[in-house]
Each structure stands twice: as C-alpha cells, then as structure tokens.
Amino acid sequence: MDDMNWSLRESHSFDRNTIAEIRRAAQTGLYRIRGFGAKRQIPTLDDLVFLGASMSRYPLEGYREKCDTSVTLGARYASKPIQLKIPITIAGMSFGSLSANAKEALGRGASEVGTSTTTGDGGMTPEERGHSTQLIYQYLPSRYGMNPDDLRKADAIEIVVGQGAKPGGGGMLLGQKITERVAEMRTLPEGIDQRSACRHPDWTGPDDLAIKILELREITKWEKPIYIKCGAARPYYDTALAVKAGADVVVMDGMQGGTAATQDVFIEHVGLPTLAAIPLAVQALKDLDMHRKVQLIVGGGIRSGADVAKALALGADAVSIGTAALIALGDNDPAFEEDYKKLGTRAGFWEDYQDGSDPAGITTQNPELAKRLDPVKAGRRLANYLRVLTLETQTLARANGKSHVHNMEPEDLAALSVEAAAMAGVPLAGTSWIPGQS
C-alpha cells in the first residue's frame, strides 16, 4: 500500500474482493465453497449495551455475592434432563470436518467446566464419547453413522432441521477429507465430494416430526431430552412448530453460525442475524406459555461474555459456540503464519476449512497436520476460554443486580442503532423508543 497512488479510487460495488471472486468464478466455473461463517457486517449483539445498576437497581458484589450460572435443559418430557454448570454449550461439529484430536479437545474442554459438546454429520466417535461427560447426539438428514446403540449412549438428541450458516442447505465434505475412516463411518466411497441431504429422509413437516420424536423417545425409554435445531429462517414460526412437535429444547442458530464447508453465497445471504432471531424465538415461546419450560439455546457469532449475557437477557437459556471454540483450540493461530502464507492466506483470515490443509491441525484429516493439535493442551485452552466467558457473563449480570444469569432481561438493555432497537425490541439508547412497538 506504501506505493499506492492516492488518486486511485476503489469501487464500492466492485472492490478487490468482488473482483477476485469474479475472476475465480470465471476460471473455475464453480461456486466458492468455504468454511468459517458470515464475514460481512451485519447488526450484532455489539449493537446493544447493558444499562447497569444505579439509583433504582442494586448491583451485586463481584466475587462475594453469588451469581448462579447453572442451566437445566430438557425437563419438559425427558426423565434425565441435561444439567450444565455454565450457560455455554459446544455446537455440533462432525468428526470428518474436524480431526479426532479436535473432537477430543472439545470434549475435554467442555467437560472440564461442566458443559456439553455435540456430535455432527458423521456419527459418534469413541474419542468424543469418552472425553465428553455430556454428549449431545445430532440426528441429521444424512443419518451418516446413525445407529440405535449410539443413540442410547448419548445424553440428549438434537434433531437438526438446519444450521445458521445454511438454513435450507445440506452438509458438504469434500474429497480431501473423506479418508478411509471417515468413509467407513459414513458408508461412502473414499475420496468423493460428499453431499448430504438437506431434508430428512423419513419425515417432512412438524406433524411427521412429532411422530419421529415419539419413535426416538420410545427407543431411548423417554430418558433423553430432544432438541430441535433450526437455522434462523423464520424463528417465530420455527420455534412454535418445534414446540408443537414436542421438543424439549429449541436451538436457534443465527446467520453468523460457522460451517466446515458451504457455498459462500449461502453463508453470506441466507438466514437472519442472531440478534434478530432471539427475540422472535422468545416471543414464540412466551405466546405458547413455554418460555423457560422449553429451553432456548442460541448460536451464531457468540464470541464474548458480553454476547452470552445479551443473548440471555433477551430470553435465551443458553448459547452455543462453534467458531469461537475452534479459535480457542488454536484455529488461525499466528504461530502458523508461515504455513498460512504458503496457502495464500494469513493467520486471522484462514477460512478454507473444507480444504483439509489446516495448519493448526483442527479442520483436517491429514494425520501429520492433525498431530499438531495436542488434545490435552487444546482442551485446557477451551476450558479457560469458557471460564472467561462465564466470568464475563457473571460480571454483567451482577452489574445489573442479578443473582442468576437467567434473571437478566430486555429491560437491562438499550440499543445503539435504530436497526438493533427494532430487531432486539429494546429502546434506542437515550430514548424510550422501540421501533415498531411504540
């Protein structure tokens, strides 16, 4: 940039990223497939602030007065609900998209702080089950590796209708990552570009889903909570229909939710931002008198205790993290800068999870790269990160005078933009105006 001629003017419509993508498309004839999540700027939880306590609200003493973070999930119908010590869960990510070491590290980190981790599109591995004290088993359209024994070994079942990165899209796993073990688990030929179905093979709507849930409960003796996970497409109606179908827990994943491999056009252009999705899902639960009876887990772009606290204040019971958890393990670590450069990228920009060449050894099936991730050390980093998220969440809850993180409420929040005020249903800062409501 040093030798840049200052009279050059970059087009807003055709900036360098856009030009690069047009050139790439013209050369390959295929859409761009990548990992990570939405990268463009959208309204987020950053557009909200907590008001804090003052004359009319009493704060709690940090480190002295208790601020409870425990969460019970799935008590609506399940005889063995999930008990978490913190309101932050690990989102579903498959063995296949991630290395076995990465899955083990996720289990170690989550278990150390008393929360759950989740399988993904490809079945349950012994490493993952063995290192996860609470493991949620995803029940996906592909049913790769799905079997009743693993279903019974799980602590809860998450029926995946969609995910934030691609509501309405099926999974992908490109040939570089379909190794012998992955192929065997998924009953696929080695090395093919795998396309997962986007719809379940044996049910099509909420009425069918209610019967599918009955079957899953009958097979698991009504012990295990049933989650339904949706990408944030129509959160009000999706939540209401999930409740009708018999869900114990609804998982709502905003458009910032990450992925191991999806079309870029899908990642950036389908689904609602997490900020917009939460109030709609909460409203559906309240209209059905099911708020706090059917729990709501929110995912998609959760990075900090501030994000966690704001999601809970808007009415969520817990959050899930995926991309942030991978970063805590070591994804995009500057220590691998030279390797990132060789791949034509830089630490902090790496998004080619689909490629299998991850220098950090996380989103790969290459044994040499996978060895780079020590599951014990990576698990410890994740546990530390989860502790920080929890401490930050408690800090904000106490500042608002709340002795349980679930006691935070929309009244504790203000919005920094008209858009955020309208989406979150909280007043624009400095006013009593909630666009669309008053």
Add this chain to the structure above:
Amino acid sequence: MSGGQISGGQNIEVLDLSQMPLRDANARLQDDAKPAGAFFKVINPRGAHALACGLDSEIEVEVEGHTGYYCAGMNKLARVVIKGNAGQGVAENMMSGEVRVTGDVSQSAGATAHGGLLVVEGNAAARCGISLKGGDIVVKGNVGHMSMFMAQAGTLVVLGDAGDALGDSLYEAQIYVRGSAENLGADCVEKEMREEHREKLRALLDKAGCGDVDVSEFKRYGSARALYHFKPDNVGAY
C-alpha cells in the same frame, strides 16, 4: 397381556394395544430379560406409531393388523412380521434382522437401513430405500417415485415397476427391477447383469421367499459415478 403356546411348545406372549399403552408394549419387546427366541403377538395395533421400534434381541414379533409410522424402526436382530399395511418409514434405519409386511407400505420404507432384510409383499410408496446404507429390500409389487434416492449401499429388488427418478444421486447401492422403470434419476444408469449379480439376486430372492422368480427377467441399475466430484461439467445435473 396374555399368554399361550404355538406349535412346538414355544411360549407366545400376546400384547393387546387396546388394553395397554404403547410404552408398555414397547418396553416389554425391548426388555433385555426376555428368553432368546421369545415370540410375541401384538394385537389391535390400530395404526399405532413407533410400534416395535428399537428392538435389540433375537425375538419374533407378529403384528396382527395395520401399523402407523416407523414400525420396527432401528430394528436389530429381531424378526417382525406385520400382517397388514405399514405407514411411513417402516424398518427405517434397520441394523439387522428381518421385517416383513404382508400388505402395502407408505413412503420411505427401509430408509437409511444399515443392514437386515425388509420384505414388502404388496407395493411400496415413494422414496423406498432412500439413503439406504447397507440393508436389503425386496418389494413384490411396485415402488413409487424417488426410490433409492442417495442410496449408499445395499440392495433394492422390485418385482413390479419402479416410479419416477429411480436411484437419483445413487452411490454404491444396487437396484434390480423386473418390470419397467418410469425413468432413472440423476447419475443412475442401467448396468450389465453378470452371473455374479444373478447369483446375488437369486440368493436374496430365496431369502425373501420368492425363490420361484426367474432372475433373468430383471434389469440391474447402479451409479454412473459421474457426480462423485464437483466439476463444472456436472452443473447441469445438480
């Protein structure tokens, strides 16, 4: 619940769904404490959903009447005979054992089954064998549209005709049809029927109780394997 004996002195336990909740009937069928080879008769199913699902032992279950969705779902080891019609997703995700339906079945029969044998003596509706992962399905009548969609492994044998888009996006599963296929789905092609295929088909038909059917009357279908990788040339097929 009541009891009795069938020929040979084997005990038979009757589960009457007009007298007991589904949960109790399934709990009895799923109970690990049963003797090996135990025989159960379920009466008055009256279209019950999720009946005899999640079985995990070598028992025999005879259902006298029609069943709803997901009958014998995720079956392992057990032999289940439905004397009637079965609703959506019969024997879905079966791992092993055998499920036989004397009447017709609704859509998604045998969906995602990893193993075992499903025999349908009547017709099967749409998406029969969808995403099949290793099980075998024999349908004596016809199958509906999109049957074997994305099927990965295992075999579908159709003694009648197959509907629209048979075997669309097929992986390594095999399809044998005695009648006509309305049309083939993306990447599904007719393949040469060699002796090894005739032998395999003959064995499967014998197992299904159709040993008198002439295997030379069948055509074999499988994947052209042209869509296994994303290529610009395939865009028209996606």
